[in-house]
Amino acid sequence: MKNLAVIGKPSDWLIASSVDYDEAKKFGVNIIDVDIKELEEASLAHIEEPLPGDFPPSFNKEETRKAYQIYMGLKDLVSKYDLSGLTVRCFDLLSSLKSTSCLGFALLNAEGIIATCEGDVPSMLSMFLVRETLNKSAFQANPSRIQTDTGEVIFAHCTLPLDMCSSYSFMTHYESGIGIGVRGRLMERKILIFRMDRYLKRFVLLSGDIEQNLALENLCRSQIQVKVDGDVTYFLKRPLGNHHIIVYGERKEAETLSNRLKELGLERVS
Amino acid sequence: MKVNIYPIVSPLHNSEFMERETSRLLSYLYKRTGMEFEEVGIDRLYDADLSLIMVESGGSEGYFLKVHDKLKEPIILLTFGNSNSLAASMEILTYVQNAGEKGEILHGSDEYIASRIIELAKEGK
Numbered sequence: 396m397k398n399l400a401v402i403g404k405p406s407d408w409l410i411a412s413s414v415d416y417d418e419a420k421k422f423g424v425n426i427i428d429v430d431i432k433e434l435e436e437a438s439l440a441h442i443e444e445p446l447p448g449d450f451p452p453s454f455n456k457e458e459t460r461k462a463y464q465i466y467m468g469l470k471d472l473v474s475k476y477d478l479s480g481l482t483v484r485c486f487d488l489l490s491s492l493k494s495t496s497c498l499g500f501a502l503l504n505a506e507g508i509i510a511t512c513e514g515d516v517p518s519m520l521s522m523f524l525v526r527e528t529l530n531k532s533a534f535q536a537n538p539s540r541i542q543t544d545t546g547e548v549i550f551a552h553c554t555l556p557l558d559m560c561s562s563y564s565f566m567t568h569y570e571s572g573i574g575i576g577v578r579g580r581l582m583e584r585k586i587l588i589f590r591m592d593r594y595l596k597r598f599v600l601l602s603g604d605i606e607q608n609l610a611l612e613n614l615c616r617s618q619i620q621v622k623v624d625g626d627v628t629y630f631l632k633r634p635l636g637n638h639h640i641i642v643y644g645e646r647k648e649a650e651t652l653s654n655r656l657k658e659l660g661l662e663r664v665s
Numbered sequence: 666m667k668v669n670i671y672p673i674v675s676p677l678h679n680s681e682f683m684e685r686e687t688s689r690l691l692s693y694l695y696k697r698t699g700m701e702f703e704e705v706g707i708d709r710l711y712d713a714d715l716s717l718i719m720v721e722s723g724g725s726e727g728y729f730l731k732v733h734d735k736l737k738e739p740i741i742l743l744t745f746g747n748s749n750s751l752a753a754s755m756e757i758l759t760y761v762q763n764a765g766e767k768g769e770i771l772h773g774s775d776e777y778i779a780s781r782i783i784e785l786a787k788e789g790k
Contacts, residue, residue: 537752
């Protein structure tokens with residue numbers, strides 16, 4: 396069994412995403428709850444931590460330092476609880492630490508430690524299965540705009556694994572205007588769009604092409620426009636939740652992931 | 666025909682921007698459909714030919730839960746393309762359908778939303 400942690404509880408707005416931890420054991424994981432105070436205290440202990448030299452130098456150094464402290468705090472918890480992944484009620488950090496965990500998640504995911512936002516357990520488990528099955532990093536994103544006539548969907552979030560990016564820069568986090576949000580540029584490649592439902596019984600697995608990276612106002616900082624293969628009405632008629640997991644992949648990877656999920660007893664709904 | 670709208674929004678988002686966005690969309694819908702649109706409190710939501718929940722931003726799902734027991738099926742979620750409104754609507758619709766209730770997200774181009782509102786009003790939703 397591998398350990399995954401829910402640090403703080405799931406965010407209040409995730410009303411369709413609570414998960415039975417016992418049901419998740421079929422994926423070979425043990426989910427543990429960790430008080431978010433542990434993360435806050437672990438982060439504050441790294442006040443003197445020097446910044447890596449390869450971060451974009453143009454962004455506010457003090458904000459970068461605070462966000463990097465959170466990354467180091469997360470690393471401490473990964474070590475303490477022997478974690479393969481985690482999810483954090485990250486908006487609580489806006490008030491307690493006056494910063495964000497977006498940078499920490501971007502770094503951890505690139506290192507192969509699953510890190511998802513908002514205490515979203517289905518997202519954490521979906522990304523874990525992608526990592527276990529395909530050995531790839533994945534981008535947890537909000538579907539933000541859909542054009543049903545063209546099949547184009549814009550996905551956005553304020554963090555993504557740095558190893559998925561061709562380049563990246565730091566901005567403030569979108570909703571709060573503080574801390575660090577990561578604007579990463581993804582490669583214009585074929586992708587898979589995946590998530591499981593909260594009951595861990597059904598999944599959606601779509602394919603598509605990243606057409607372009609965007610920089611629109613009033614959306615989270617990393618943004619891609621995707622041409623989805625086939626019908627996009629799933630998102631508007633029978634979604635399995637909000638966050639979706641995006642991974643570079645083609646037909647072969649789709650079959651591998653789909654077969655693995657079916658072996659685990661899940662039903663593909665789209 | 667009359668369309669009543671109950672807005673839900675998270676305080677995390679820019680209220681001035683939301684008001685501008687809402688005003689722009691409702692103005693377009695009025696011109697395109699000829700229907701009267703009014704933002705109302707939850708107690709007046711169903712005093713109309715069509716009743717919509719307007720999800721103005723991400724993080725508003727908890728506000729939906731507060732009024733859920735006052736809503737009638739199908740629950741129709743009018744959704745913007747900004748401020749994670751669509752993301753919130755998807756979480757809400759999933760919740761509604763997990764509860765065995767019917768619902769729909771109204772999202773897309775202004776023209777698509779207007780034409781779907783005309784259809785729904787004719788169906789008496």
